[in-house]
Amino acid sequence: MTAAADPGPDPGALARRILAGERRALARAVTLVESGRPDDRATAEALLAALPSRTGLRIGLTGTPGVGKSTFIEAFGTLLTGEGLRVAVLAVDPSSAVSGGSILGDKTRMERLARDPLAFVRPSPSQREPGGVARRTREVATLCERAGFDVVLIETVGVGQSELAVAGMTDLFVLLVAPAGGDELQGVKRGIMEMADLLLVTKADGDLKPAAQRTLADYSGALRLFRPRPGDPPGTPAARALSSVTGEGVAEAWAAMRALAAARRENGTFARRREDQARAAFEDEVRRTLLARLSSDAGFSARMSAFSERVAAGEIDPGAAVDALFADGP
Numbered sequence: 001m002t003a004a005a006d007p008g009p010d011p012g013a014l015a016r017r018i019l020a021g022e023r024r025a026l027a028r029a030v031t032l033v034e035s036g037r038p039d040d041r042a043t044a045e046a047l048l049a050a051l052p053s054r055t056g057l058r059i060g061l062t063g064t065p066g067v068g069k070s071t072f073i074e075a076f077g078t079l080l081t082g083e084g085l086r087v088a089v090l091a092v093d094p095s096s097a098v099s100g101g102s103i104l105g106d107k108t109r110m111e112r113l114a115r116d117p118l119a120f121v122r123p124s125p126s127q128r129e130p131g132g133v134a135r136r137t138r139e140v141a142t143l144c145e146r147a148g149f150d151v152v153l154i155e156t157v158g159v160g161q162s163e164l165a166v167a168g169m170t171d172l173f174v175l176l177v178a179p180a181g182g183d184e185l186q187g188v189k190r191g192i193m194e195m196a197d198l199l200l201v202t203k204a205d206g207d208l209k210p211a212a213q214r215t216l217a218d219y220s221g222a223l224r225l226f227r228p229r230p231g232d233p234p235g236t237p238a239a240r241a242l243s244s245v246t247g248e249g250v251a252e253a254w255a256a257m258r259a260l261a262a263a264r265r266e267n268g269t270f271a272r273r274r275e276d277q278a279r280a281a282f283e284d285e286v287r288r289t290l291l292a293r294l295s296s297d298a299g300f301s302a303r304m305s306a307f308s309e310r311v312a313a314g315e316i317d318p319g320a321a322v323d324a325l326f327a328d329g330p
């Protein structure tokens, strides 16, 4: 099993094993897709092309640490597999570079789901570069869809960049918030609320239930000030309360997600969002590749550093420096 001795899998054979439902084959494929090695990239691309094109429903989930994301995914995912749906759980987790993949420890909170034959729970990728993680997660989501998963849940901890990335690769974006003591909106950024298709107040059980109901009322009020996205039914984005412990409200949350996805499929915005996302992903990759190619050119790198110093010293304006840098072509 040493990397050097491994000739690499045959993409066609791996695709057949994945379609036969072999989990180990899927796990291996995810590792390939997440790999940055050029030979792995080539195999991963051939593998994705060897699988039949197929889309599922991608749901992004975000919320601050401790809000109840993992517990919700356990309850929600189990509900879905109970309906016979195949569910994949992925994570874009910028903290994983430090912690080594928090969703791993999380598997304890998703014990049932992790053992469910209809589910596939994948720990966070351990890449350092946030943009790179997002790009790989997008491909892993595609892989899971083509492998036959009906729903792909992509979890992220609420810390800015990663939320944007997850919203940009999912069909529905769900924001989880915890019951608050006061009537303040817990510092959830307006920009994140604007990205949400559904807001879920967690932990609406026991002693926390009254606080959850108040929080629900506060957010419902705040969301009424947002205009629905073009084509979305009135009242979108909606807010609901639920408990992942008692299960109350979980089925209703799923019904709300399904209804919104169905409405968007009906009016064409579902497909259009996917098209826009594919285009944006492609253009993002082009920019990334161009920058990587330019930086690998020693001459260009040296000239860029020299201009960078001159810009810093105030000898030349940034715009003029860029024009001079590219004066002889890219």
Ligand SMILES: Nc1nc2c(ncn2[C@@H]2O[C@H](COP(=O)(O)OP(=O)(O)OP(=O)(O)O)[C@@H](O)[C@H]2O)c(=O)[nH]1
Binding pocket: 063, 064, 065, 066, 067, 068, 069, 070, 071, 072, 102, 106, 109, 157, 202, 203, 204, 205, 206, 208, 242, 243, 244, 245, 246
């Ligand atoms: N009472 C109650 N507690 C809950 C509920 N959901 C989660 N919790 C508790 O809240 C704490 C955090 O839950 P997690 O599911 O780990 O939260 P998380 O958002 O995944 O947290 P991070 O992975 O650290 O970002 C745990 O102690 C859970 O038991 C719920 O519906 N009701």
Ligand SMILES: [Mg+2]
Binding pocket: 069, 070, 071, 106
């Ligand atoms: Mg968690």
